[in-house]
Amino acid sequence: MRIQATTEAGGNRTLDVMTAIRGRIAGRALAPGDRLPSIRRFAASMGVSPSTVVEAYDRLAAEGLIRPQRGSGFYVSNAATPPLKLAEAETPKARAVDPFWVSRQSLDADEAVLKPGCGWLPADWMPDEALRRAVRSLARGGGDLLTYYGSTRGSPALRRLLLGRLGEDGIEAGPGHLMLTSTGTQALDLVCRFLLRPGDTVLVDDPCYFNFQALLKAHQARIVGVPYSVHGPDIAAFEAVLAAERPRLYITNSAIHNPTGATLAPQVAHRLLNAAAENDTIIVEDDIFADFEPEPSTRLAALDGLSRVIRIGSFSKTLSASARCGYIAARPDWIEGLVDLQIATNFGGPSPVSSEILAHMLAGGGYRKHMEELRRRLVRARRETADRLHRLGIEPVLLPRGGFNLWCRLPEGMDSTPVAQAAVAEGVVLAPGNVFSVSQGAAGFMRFNVAHMIEPRVYSVLEAAMKRAS
């Protein structure tokens, strides 16, 4: 290594040169394949000797950041563009409690692990018998259902059913307004790919569903938050942030908000749409919990009529997270472009196997009864869970009209992140508030899935974890 011969000052100058080059590469002033400034010229511009630059370039080449080309100089190597890593830590255990933490812990957990932090219902709450019947009918079904890609907009049968449901919501929509996707998340992902460029500003609620943040990070969007109250976003703050930041998109849930369980009030919805129109912000309304409502609430797509609002949804929370299928309802010209994007990135629409299972279940008439039963069980589970949490000094911010989430405040001064870390070591996955919060202002909160709060062990581990974290 050449550095042995340099003085302290010389060593620093070499590092300065290296830092300058690294900075240009990181800022993309120098892109992969670009030729670096010649040694002589860079030495002059940085006020150092050419040998200092030679040493710096050699060390960067040894790291693989740049490569020498004989007789031609140095070039930024392809490896200089790092892959799009969304999370930092090496091993699952060492991972920070970030928007991926709850997903990874919940999705990959052992069956013995209790998951009150997860965002879906346990298997025994789902219509397993009806699903099996639907699958058997699939096995008997005719044609090329089991072998063929399916049309680019997805199963016509399922689309007809969904158009009917949109009509019931007061949304006039024809076939040109609707497409199916492989999942609800992929629906949102397609919309983001269609409308966003890296660096664009996107507004989300604070708190919001943690995977919105993970997804927007994958799109290299600039994320800003608006505080979410019991009636929807804080409307004065919403109007202000729209005027100040001019976000390209605002992503939210109507009906039952995730994680708070709140319902959008009509007046807030109306002002929200006007502010969006004034600032040319497109709204994505994620409908995924809407069927948990006891009766329909004000919905943005209904007020707006699919001109500025895009509605997305799926049945993974109410029917099956296995036979997955999502949908997008939007302006027909956007749907055209989104279908092309889906062909390019997924070749074809959603799995016909999944869509037909869902169409079978929705057409059967059993879906209404199933949802009534689910809502009944959940009313009771929310009340019982709230009582049991109360004994631990944990209070829900509000009692939701529907759904399975309780957004709760921990006792004064307690931080939910160390509580969650302590609990996961004992086989219980919790959802600490800050994974939902762009501003990281929800340390004192936690989201509980009441359908996973039946086991007494959840409460004993929670209590112990709270003591450890105090």
Added chain:
Amino acid sequence: MRIQATTEAGGNRTLDVMTAIRGRIAGRALAPGDRLPSIRRFAASMGVSPSTVVEAYDRLAAEGLIRPQRGSGFYVSNAATPPLKLAEAETPKARAVDPFWVSRQSLDADEAVLKPGCGWLPADWMPDEALRRAVRSLARGGGDLLTYYGSTRGSPALRRLLLGRLGEDGIEAGPGHLMLTSTGTQALDLVCRFLLRPGDTVLVDDPCYFNFQALLKAHQARIVGVPYSVHGPDIAAFEAVLAAERPRLYITNSAIHNPTGATLAPQVAHRLLNAAAENDTIIVEDDIFADFEPEPSTRLAALDGLSRVIRIGSFSKTLSASARCGYIAARPDWIEGLVDLQIATNFGGPSPVSSEILAHMLAGGGYRKHMEELRRRLVRARRETADRLHRLGIEPVLLPRGGFNLWCRLPEGMDSTPVAQAAVAEGVVLAPGNVFSVSQGAAGFMRFNVAHMIEPRVYSVLEAAMKRAS
């Protein structure tokens, strides 16, 4: 309209100002939300009167490209960032014959439409009975298979089977090297999202699978092509383009190339890998037609051992395009990052319903027999189709060792695009050469799917279309 009062020269100056602003917005020197230069300042810099700038700004505002903010000036509106439209035409009929043309025509076609241009086997060639048995066993299966998301890397059973197959190919791989995805196309899409930034250069074969181009367009990649010969890419051209363009990625099929049917020769594979190592290019080897080979050929992932090569694949060509499931085999650190990206953009792995159907079919032992039968049928179909095409003056460039495609040369001077356009009007979807070619140098070629070339009507429509196009 103010323009009536301006002279010809004045009118041109207004347009100059408008063009200058449009150019800055298109080049992102001015981004949505940015404030435009003040009227006085811009007038001075362009050497025009302030009233000319006022008129230009007003006209741009009327178009919606910019918006006035009272007391504050003009701002670039959000609508100025156009959505990511991958295709231009308004109506399906008016669409250009581009990489989306064949997809759209084939995927959405009526059952009566004949599709020798499509890239999959007809339903009656697929293992329908075995699929029904697999679906019935799914209906009987235990646990939460029908309701639960499934782990983030996908079905353990299917992954074990795939690891075994990788081992048979001579690729040492452990669980850390493999993940499942919702489809083969989505596998490639994830890799692109992980490794590419807009503007990065990607190398593809010329000709190549048309959806590679559509996908890369969605990623805003700069696409370059390397001529593909009967033994793989023209290796001298490959080495030259790698040194000249330093592409980040090279995407190809080994085994049976799409569309040519060629097989990579060992010497070409070896030199290709060395050139890639020298220029730091990552290789994606799409394995989707590998099981059509009569015996295994040289494979890049086997020579390289998953350090620079990423292997992707799926079973949509051999088992089911309905129960779709893809996979990625790569370095473990890349797989970690890709799993996170899949969680963010699709929340969870592929549909457990689909993966279990495939695992059931692969484990049953019937897959080997099914592929032997398929290969036998295809040998015959390729020979018969080549004979019948010969009578029309159409000759395959080579007779492939396996697979269902014949890449053929039309009679001298004939352009396959108008032939395809004439044929689609008669209910036959063909695949004209230029949808496969980055350089648009394949006008005299066409890809025929021999399994869809049984009907005599295909040949009569083809013959008539060729006459019309002469």
